[in-house]
Amino acid sequence: MRKSLPIILLVFGVSLFFTGAVLYAQEGEAREQVVQGLFATLPDVAPVPENNPMTPEKIELGKMLYFEPRLSASGVISCHTCHNLSLGGTDRLPSSLGHEFLTGGRNAPTVLNAAFFNLQFWDGRATGLEEQAQGPIQAGVEMAMPADLAVERIAGIEGYLPYFEAAFPGEENPITFENIARAIASFERTLITPNDGLDRYLRGDESALSDDAKRGMEIVVQVGCVACHNGPMLSTGTLMPFTHGEDLGLATVTGEESDEYFFRVATWRNVSLTAPYFHDGSAETLEDAVRIMGSVQLNRELTDEEVFYILAFLESLVGDQPEVTIPVLPAG
Ligand code: HEC
Numbered sequence: 001m002r003k004s005l006p007i008i009l010l011v012f013g014v015s016l017f018f019t020g021a022v023l024y025a026q027e028g029e030a031r032e033q034v035v036q037g038l039f040a041t042l043p044d045v046a047p048v049p050e051n052n053p054m055t056p057e058k059i060e061l062g063k064m065l066y067f068e069p070r071l072s073a074s075g076v077i078s079c080h081t082c083h084n085l086s087l088g089g090t091d092r093l094p095s096s097l098g099h100e101f102l103t104g105g106r107n108a109p110t111v112l113n114a115a116f117f118n119l120q121f122w123d124g125r126a127t128g129l130e131e132q133a134q135g136p137i138q139a140g141v142e143m144a145m146p147a148d149l150a151v152e153r154i155a156g157i158e159g160y161l162p163y164f165e166a167a168f169p170g171e172e173n174p175i176t177f178e179n180i181a182r183a184i185a186s187f188e189r190t191l192i193t194p195n196d197g198l199d200r201y202l203r204g205d206e207s208a209l210s211d212d213a214k215r216g217m218e219i220v221v222q223v224g225c226v227a228c229h230n231g232p233m234l235s236t237g238t239l240m241p242f243t244h245g246e247d248l249g250l251a252t253v254t255g256e257e258s259d260e261y262f263f264r265v266a267t268w269r270n271v272s273l274t275a276p277y278f279h280d281g282s283a284e285t286l287e288d289a290v291r292i293m294g295s296v297q298l299n300r301e302l303t304d305e306e307v308f309y310i311l312a313f314l315e316s317l318v319g320d321q322p323e324v325t326i327p328v329l330p331a332g
């Protein structure tokens with residue numbers, strides 16, 4: 001007996017070692033798949049359209065206009081009012097308050113990394129940041145400023161002309177509505193947040209994600225969130241059905257029944273900074289949003305344990321925030 005004990009222990013130990021090795025291999029393989037196929041690092045630079053090259057002068061002007069409240073009818077609302085860079089590029093309100101405290105009923109999505117989306121807005125109704133930026137200036141519920149008045153207002157501020165001339169060299173009359181939008185779009189392309197936990201993990205730093213976050217990463221693969229939340233933005237960037245609340249999504253633009261409840265898949269990058277959630281801001285916390293996604297999109301009641309790990313993963317997705325110095329705007 002005594003003689004056989006070490007052998008038994010040895011056999012037991014060896015089998016434990018092998019079981020562990022097999023488990024480890026599986027885990028490693030599962031993670032490898034995650035790394036290879038589903039997620040990708042956020043690029044360090046945003047794609048730039050050919051007809052609006054980025055220059056330091058244009059970015060500087062765009063930043064000024066982004067912070068410029070005189071682009072609104074009331075003179076007090078700027079892009080930054082609703083897309084506050086101290087608040088993850090949002091206003092942290094269920095739905096934004098715009099001109100005369102009107103609300104458009106929709107939550108302000110983050111401007112951080114918006115440059116990586118082709119379709120803009122919750123319902124994807126605009127394409128590209130240049131087209132997008134023209135919307136809120138004119139929207140009655142946002143800045144309520146007709147295009148020609150916006151141009152008149154900016155042209156009336158003497159100090160702006162040199163900035164427009166530097167940003168759009170050679171143009172005879174550079175202060176136009178299109179150029180205002182182009183400059184703002186160029187600035188927005190600098191608002192990107194690389195290097196979060198997932199990015200560093202994907203580049204080979206095993207310690208960049210906690211064990212809880214790694215478990216969460218496996219769960220979002222297993223339960224199927226990644227059908228829609230994948231790629232560098234952790235979003236396909238396309239419209240998917242999400243039947244939740246009153247808002248009809250794309251159908252509010254097209255009037256087509258088949259477009260009802262289609263919304264663009266939201267990014268997970270920086271998502272823990274941007275409560276409340278969904279197009280109508282109806283989910284107060286990230287936990288609520290995760291549970292609702294499980295039941296509405298996957299017909300699955302996530303367990304408390306699953307939610308705990310998913311949250312750990314989502315919370316690891318806060319990247320390096322852009323460092324933006326507040327611009328000094330030209331006086332009246
Ligand atoms: C009154 C608040 C408010 C103001 C001011 C405002 N926005 Fe928005 N912004 C919103 C809301 C709400 C949405 C979502 C609207 C929708 O999807 O229908 C939005 C959407 C966006 C998006 C789309 C992001 C995405 O992921 O699809 C961008 C980019 C953006 N705004 C930039 C700007 C810029 C640039 C300005 C200034 C010219 C501006 N916003 C002014 C509230 C505001």
Ligand code: HEC
Nearest residue numbers: 225228240242263264265266277278279289290293294297
């Ligand atoms: C069928 C596609 C699909 C699947 C599967 C899916 N989502 Fe989503 N997700 C979306 C869409 C579309 C939105 C935007 C919802 C809206 O417009 O309000 C979204 C939004 C979210 C948001 C809110 C982000 C924000 O800024 O408001 C979170 C968090 C989220 N999803 C997490 C998950 C999790 C976790 C899972 C898996 C349990 C999951 N999603 C599965 C399509 C999907």
